[in-house]
Amino acid sequence: MSLSALCEHRPVGIVGLGLIGGSLGLDLQAAGLEVHALVHREATAVRARERGLANRIGTDPGLLEACGLVVLALPLDRLLDPDPRLLDALPATAVLTDVGSVKGTLLSCWRERLAGAGRGDQASRFVPGHPMAGTASSGVEAGEAGLFRGRPWLATPDPDTAPEAIALVRALAETVGAHWFLCAPVLHDRAAALISHLPVLAGAALLAVADRAGDDPETAALARFMASSGFADTTRVGGGNPELGLLMARTNRPALLQALAAYRSEIETLERLVSAEAWPALSERLQQAQTQRPAFLRCDPAAAARLDDSFDDAL
């Protein structure tokens, strides 16, 4: 069934018209859907209307009234601390989904908020999502047509999530050309800790150590001078937005702590090997790293198939 039919021909609501929300608005309109978008500031609404990011755009939460599906396309901090007026404005019968990069905390947060707002039954229609498409851009200028085409769209429902709600969000993802995958929230967050949140701290630690340079200002000056593209790449996310790094640590703390413990242990091992001049063992580890990396550089269809299996098991 088409997304429109699954929505019973009601509009799709989008809260937030940044990179994800704006791109979604463009693609959904192109697919013939009516899109109503709620933004925070009037200036954003004006520009979003100029860019045609949705059919109706404004700052009045009443805009969402008729929507059968609402996509919460907000930054993670606002998803985790939603405006009570937004909660009030969500149609009680709508399916809800989000786009946040941490899922376990978010699912419990929204279940709690919805229950607290006397919408306990809507909690089963909240489908946590993570469309994995990004560019370096953000804000109202960032949205672009075709952003999701061929990209993965992970969803992390749990056994309490209503199957019809999952089917509706899947139709949304597939309408914009994304590949739909399911996994358990805890798995998502463990994987995110390893490939996203730990690298932030690993890179930040590299910067701290190079900047301090054993408290020797001459070495520090020379290190800054000699640093080339290798150091720049290795520290890019570590030297990125500190608010986002902090938020990921706060909201994915247990998984991040596991990842940090494993990382500390691995660094200790490398230190021991260098100290003991255990060159064959160090060589083997460096060779393994070279062998391991390519699998992290592209979406592997075989891995994706295993994900679907693992989710079936988890349910």
Added chain:
Amino acid sequence: MSLSALCEHRPVGIVGLGLIGGSLGLDLQAAGLEVHALVHREATAVRARERGLANRIGTDPGLLEACGLVVLALPLDRLLDPDPRLLDALPATAVLTDVGSVKGTLLSCWRERLAGAGRGDQASRFVPGHPMAGTASSGVEAGEAGLFRGRPWLATPDPDTAPEAIALVRALAETVGAHWFLCAPVLHDRAAALISHLPVLAGAALLAVADRAGDDPETAALARFMASSGFADTTRVGGGNPELGLLMARTNRPALLQALAAYRSEIETLERLVSAEAWPALSERLQQAQTQRPAFLRCDPAAAARLDDSFDDAL
């Protein structure tokens, strides 16, 4: 005085016509110098002649006979274990310089080899160098005109190095448009450990931890699937050439051990902060990382000036 005059109008020799040697050959010929290049394999010589990388190119070490300056533009492993036939072929009166990325070990290695070959007096004319220009390319196709223009060319002589030899290598660097800087070998190697060798191990450790994923195959599969450009960038050098990583660890072991100890301690601190939910302190560290990074992204003239000062002190 010009490079040619400093060489007493003798040819410049280049050993190896990869990225650095080939680029140097092109630029030196363009500056009107006679360049003789020694390569390892005849097939390389044929292609290098086609590309015009030097005036005379061959596999016979006798080619270097008349040279007043010889640039050893070989990979680090071959610089650290030079072919005895190459040593024999170096003109006894020539100034020697190299392009290796580790300097302390290399300087002692060459002093030892030269002394062992009965060329003790030539040891003072060996000027360790590190032209900091690179592209992703290597081999006989990689050399390009103008590679060194505006780039730093570090040299790491010590008080036993002859000032005339330093002046000659400086003229070489400036002839190809590089900025000339001096620093003590131990400083160079400490800085290289921080910005080049430690990031290799830090990235390799990230790959190991993400690949293992707490021995959970589902998390590992999902991590590979979810990894995006942030993980790719952070692990680029860690998943690079394992022979090079091993060689850097072997030849810069004391500085790398210091860097690893500081890094382990920093990771322990971050782990403690996350564990204790010490969010303001973690936030401060992430903000520092963001503030620190830009200084590592460009050659800072003020830092360079301080380098020259620090070298004067060191001498």
